[in-house]
Structure formats: structure tokens, C-alpha cells
Amino acid sequence: MPDTTALRPGSPAKRAAIIRAALEVFVREGYARASVDAIAEAAGVSKRTIYDYYGGKETLFLSAVRETAAAQAAAFGGLLDRTLGEVTDVAAALTAFGRAFATEMARSAERAAVMRLVIAEASHFPDLIHAEPRDRPVQSALAARLAELGEQGLLEIDDPLEAAEFLGVLVTGPVNNRSWYGTVHLDQEEIDRLAAAGVRVFLRAYGR
């Protein structure tokens, strides 16, 4: 099938506007409820243009999720550098990381919202699962950093990838449980408390 043949290249700015609007509406309404008309209006673009650009609702959805996930993975690198760049006090550094990560999860809404969306639609869009290898980029970046801390003698890490996964669930799990993946608002104080508690457990298990 001539898949992208008939699609218009279009301007990058307009593509970005459409993707941003699409993500917003998909996240707010869910895939099935979201209407292409609503997305078009939010993007300040005619519905016809969306079809010319992306071909259909499904393709648009996949593009929106994939591009956002990629952007988030990139942003996570920055968060890692900022909080776990050069570490002397492991506990303080990990707590800072945990708070930043949990906050991004519970408040920036976007990260959690995309996860929510993927969780909900995974069975209808098998591509989503294979295309986005879970949080692998994120997790392996964190694992690499933890491995370094292990080599510096600051932590006892035998399996960095496993340790990264556990740090992740310890920090974000309680937050996601309470916020329903970003649906319910948590105040910063609670987020900090939950993240700090998670890091404490992690340190008890992996500290020297």
C-alpha cells in the first residue's frame, strides 16, 4: 500500500502544533473519545490538513505518543545530569533525583499521562508496545549512573539494570498509586515525602 505517498510533508511548525494538540486531547479524553475536530481546533488548523499530514486518527495517535515518549526520554537525561552528575553525598543526591523524578511523574502530567494512555491503549495498538521498549532508554541511563556510583564505592550494585528498575518503582510507585498516574493532584510536600521514603528503602537495600 502506498502509505506515505499521498501525505504532505508540510511545515515542521505545523506538524509540531498538530502533535502537541493531539497529545493534549488524547491525554484528556482518551483515544476513543478524542475527536479529530477537537484536535484540529486545538491546533488552529483545519481538519482536512490533519488528514493530509497524518492520514488518519490512528497514525496521528501513534505519532503523537512516539514523539512525546522520545522527547521525554531525552529530557530524562538532563534530569540525571542535574541530580546525579557529580556525587559526594549519595543519600542527598539520590533523594534529589527521586524528588525530581517523582515530581515530573506526578505534576508535569505529561509523562504520567502518556503512560496512562499507553497502558489504556496498548491492547489496541500493539505497535506501541514494541516500538517503545518500555522505559528502556530511561532505565538504562539510570542504570549506567548507578553502576558508576557502585564503582566509586558509594553503593553496592551487582545488577545495575535491576537496581535501576527497583529505584524507579520505589520512587514512582507510591506516587502513581496515589495520583492515579497524574489524574489526582498531589501537593509537593507529599510527593517529596513519598520519594524520600522510597530512596530510603533503596539505600537500605543497596547502601554500603
Add this chain to the structure above:
Amino acid sequence: MPDTTALRPGSPAKRAAIIRAALEVFVREGYARASVDAIAEAAGVSKRTIYDYYGGKETLFLSAVRETAAAQAAAFGGLLDRTLGEVTDVAAALTAFGRAFATEMARSAERAAVMRLVIAEASHFPDLIHAEPRDRPVQSALAARLAELGEQGLLEIDDPLEAAEFLGVLVTGPVNNRSWYGTVHLDQEEIDRLAAAGVRVFLRAYGR
């Protein structure tokens, strides 16, 4: 408004059949995609009967989720008794519990599927969130058991509720990450491995 006035009491068997069918279709399709016609057919009942019994799609959805959640909370009590009833070897007992819990999460599909559904629809059905106080029944049952183990000197538990939450996320987090809350099949071997690893971390943090 005369809410339940016009509704028919009906037979318990038929109510149960409708709820079961509704849950199945809602879980498979998501709320918006699920059609009342499909539910009626799956339940072996006419569409009219569903409306006479439950009044509408929203009410039916809420009933299905709530009843299922309640049943699962009750079943969890049994799982607790079976695995953490009388404990001599903490590590073995907790591992057995972790495996059973993770398996129920990843395979029985129902538990994870309901969570997926609630995560996806929470923003459209605020009642879901307040009516089902997260996993509180489950979590506090587990907390009580952990507190006992602490008093027996088998674990070092200062905050049982917090410990229960962390045990929960350590055991189910990695499984849910990989299975997308039950969407992707995991084989039993991997589930066991993940759960055992989670329990190992828990024991490093909370063991004597």
C-alpha cells in the same frame, strides 16, 4: 431524581451474568469503545434488560468495576492467609507471597485489567477514585500481617503501612512494567524471577 425507582430488582443470577459480561467487554475494549449491544450479547440478555436493570452505560460500568474490586479485595485476604499464615522462614514465606501476588497481577488478568481500566477512566469517573480508596483494604491487610512478623522479631518494621506499600510496588512494579498491566503475556518463570528479586530487595531493607 428518582434514581433507582424505575429500575427492576431482577434475578441475582442475571445481574451477575450482566456484570461479568460487562466487565469482560469493558476490559477488552475500554469504556468508550465498549457497546451495550456487545455486552448484552455476551451476557445472553436483551439490551432492553440491561437498561431496565442498570439504567445506563455509566451506571453499569461503575457497578461492574466496584463489584469486581470488592471481590478481588476479598480474594486477596485468602492469598494472604495461604502464604503468610504461619511463618517460620520469612524469606520463603514472603517469596511465596510475592509470587502468588505477582502471578495474580500478571496472569489472572482480571486484577491488572481492572486497574488498567480505572487508571484509564479515572478522570472521566471521579467516583471511581473516591469510592475505591486505592488498594487500601489490600494494603492494610498486608500491613497488619507485616506488623505481626515484625513483632515476632522476623522483620524490622517501623511503619507497617509504608512497608506494605513498598513490598507491593517491589513485587508488582516490575511485572506491571513488563506486562503493561496484563496486556502482554509473561511466562511463569519470568514472573517468579521478578517477584523473587523484589522480595530480595525488600528483605535487604526490612530484614533483621
Add this chain to the structure above:
DNA sequence: GCGACACTACACCGTGCAGTGTAGAAGAGC
């Protein structure tokens, strides 16, 4: 046999939405 009730089968309405076709405005390049 008879009335009351539960239920089904089915037709039907309104609506919202994916997707298309098209005419024309707005610009860009020549």
C-alpha cells in the same frame, strides 16, 4: 384459564464522529 410480571426481539430516533470532496483564499516563485 387468567392476569401480572419478566423478558426478548426489533424497529426506531438522534447524535456524534471518521473520513472525503471541493471551491476558493493566500501566498510563493517566476
Add this chain to the structure above:
DNA sequence: GCTCTTCTACACTGCACGGTGTAGTGTCGC
């Protein structure tokens, strides 16, 4: 000025679905 491309505005089709109304078919108690 002219043409070619991009985009919008808008009308329109087809369809799926929530919800209702109703006629008719059991079925149960008397």
C-alpha cells in the same frame, strides 16, 4: 500578472452507538 501549492471552510456520507418504545412470548401463582 500567472500558475502552482498549501491550506481553510464547509458541506456531506456512512456508520456506529446510546437510549427508548412497544408488541409479543413465555412463565408463575391463583
